[in-house]
Amino acid sequence: MIPQDFEYSAPASLKEALELIATGERKILAGGMSLIPLMKLRLAAPEHVVDLARVPGLDYITESGGTVSIGATVTHHDLESSPVIRGRAPLLAEAAGHIGDTQVRNMGTIGGSIAHADPAADYPASLLALEAQIRLVSAKSDRTVPASDFFLDAFTTAIEPGELVLEVLVPTEEPKEGYRYEKVAHPASGFAVVGVAARIKKAGAKISMARIGVTGMSSRAFRALEAEKLLESGAGVAQAAATVAEGQEANQDLYASADYRRHLARIWAARALSVALSRAS
Amino acid sequence: MKRTIALSINGKSHADEVEPRLLLIHYLREMASLTGPHIACETSTCGACTVMLDGKAVKSCTMFAVQADGRKILTIEGLATNGKLDPLQEAFWNEHGLQCGFCTPGMILTAKQLLNDNPNPTDEEIRKSIEGNLCRCTGYQHIVNAVKAAAAKAGA
Numbered sequence: 001m002i003p004q005d006f007e008y009s010a011p012a013s014l015k016e017a018l019e020l021i022a023t024g025e026r027k028i029l030a031g032g033m034s035l036i037p038l039m040k041l042r043l044a045a046p047e048h049v050v051d052l053a054r055v056p057g058l059d060y061i062t063e064s065g066g067t068v069s070i071g072a073t074v075t076h077h078d079l080e081s082s083p084v085i086r087g088r089a090p091l092l093a094e095a096a097g098h099i100g101d102t103q104v105r106n107m108g109t110i111g112g113s114i115a116h117a118d119p120a121a122d123y124p125a126s127l128l129a130l131e132a133q134i135r136l137v138s139a140k141s142d143r144t145v146p147a148s149d150f151f152l153d154a155f156t157t158a159i160e161p162g163e164l165v166l167e168v169l170v171p172t173e174e175p176k177e178g179y180r181y182e183k184v185a186h187p188a189s190g191f192a193v194v195g196v197a198a199r200i201k202k203a204g205a206k207i208s209m210a211r212i213g214v215t216g217m218s219s220r221a222f223r224a225l226e227a228e229k230l231l232e233s234g235a236g237v238a239q240a241a242a243t244v245a246e247g248q249e250a251n252q253d254l255y256a257s258a259d260y261r262r263h264l265a266r267i268w269a270a271r272a273l274s275v276a277l278s279r280a281s
Numbered sequence: 282m283k284r285t286i287a288l289s290i291n292g293k294s295h296a297d298e299v300e301p302r303l304l305l306i307h308y309l310r311e312m313a314s315l316t317g318p319h320i321a322c323e324t325s326t327c328g329a330c331t332v333m334l335d336g337k338a339v340k341s342c343t344m345f346a347v348q349a350d351g352r353k354i355l356t357i358e359g360l361a362t363n364g365k366l367d368p369l370q371e372a373f374w375n376e377h378g379l380q381c382g383f384c385t386p387g388m389i390l391t392a393k394q395l396l397n398d399n400p401n402p403t404d405e406e407i408r409k410s411i412e413g414n415l416c417r418c419t420g421y422q423h424i425v426n427a428v429k430a431a432a433a434k435a436g437a
Contacts, residue, residue, distance in 0.1 A: 001304075001323040001342070007282065008301030008347055029348075036343045037325055040304075049301065053348060077337070081398075101413025102391055103328060106337040107344070188326075190412070 003039035030112035072111025091179035111165040120191035124221030128213035178280030182272040192216035198272035241270035286350040291359025308346035317357035328414035331387035357386035378427030380418035
């Protein structure tokens with residue numbers, strides 16, 4: 001379990017980091033919870049690793065003007081325990097608490113996790129349901145991409161060569177809104193066989209807004225748009241949840257067939273929506 | 282190309298030349314001669330290699346030694362102070378929180394973070410916090426009892 005030899009840089013500023021990744025085969029190291037296991041198994045053998053840990057000021061969580069900004073190297077533990085996240089984006093705090101285990105949450109970062117884009121990762125469902133934006137910077141560019149355009153396929157994102165994830169921008173949740181992240185964790189790995197993030201806003205007895213993100217079922221996380229529309233036009237949770245897997249291809253592996261994953265997505269969507277509904281006021 | 286790292290381990294300064302690919306667990310065991318952190322699964326699953334990095338439990342098999350440059354590491358060897366066992370060590374002893382003992386250093390250091398963050402945890406919180414530490418002997422019940430006993434003693 002010894003990785004192939006590589007060159008290592010630990011830049012002391014963002015500018016230096018962006019210059020380093022501008023050319024050649026560079027791999028960015030943040031918490032290393034995905035990259036290092038891959039390197040140990042030699043599934044990844046980057047020539048040059050650029051460690052972001054010494055870049056100051058990338059681990060902030062701030063709120064202003066209805067947006068929570070989360071720096072790329074904020075850890076899952078920081079997100080899970082941050083009063084700002086728990087108060088203003090509680091769905092994301094709930095999702096962060098489901099990731100890996102204590103040690104993994106202490107090291108793993110939101111920027112690293114989303115850049116890796118494991119199809120069974122927890123964050124994508126919540127980031128889609130929250131309509132988050134992801135800010136990508138390079139030595140020459142600075143752009144912001146909606147989460148729905150960021151996760152393209154398994155381990156594939158909108159990040160271009162030379163770019164890195166600078167921050168995640170999350171519109172704040174209203175205090176009266178209901179939310180829930182529900183997950184079927186793989187018993188060995190803890191990854192999501194299926195994970196569903198749900199948000200509900202009510203106007204009187206009616207649902208005025210529904211957002212549903214699903215991870216683990218397909219090669220990329222997706223929004224269950226049909227189910228959202230049904231809920232917003234008066235349908236019940238059971239009727240809406242029954243549609244979440246429609247029109248989506250599903251992964252299969254030794255643990256779960258494609259049909260079983262679709263089934264889990266429907267059941268867990270119903271559970272997540274029921275809790276979200278009960279929390280909405 | 283080798284790099285020089287300087288870090289604190291159990292309160293002592295260390296400086297060594299390491300290859301970037303050297304894992305922290307190998308550095309601790311083979312260069313710093315601290316064999317308390319154990320190697321078992323080597324795949325970030327079992328937690329036997331757990332050490333504390335700036336007060337947080339981490340798996341030293343899933344970290345490069347160069348990442349620890351300038352930081353503070355605590356291994357099980359550094360937990361007792363002036364020959365007096367930490368309350369968690371005492372409790373694991375009293376409650377028989379181990380059989381073979383292989384997972385114990387990692388268990389204790391993960392539990393240390395739990396009690397630092399949450400001095401009065403429930404059974405469920407204890408079990409969630411040690412999710413990343415596997416014990417193949419005890420069935421966990423005595424480990425949970427030990428963590429509770431350490432918490433009770435600290436609160437007494």
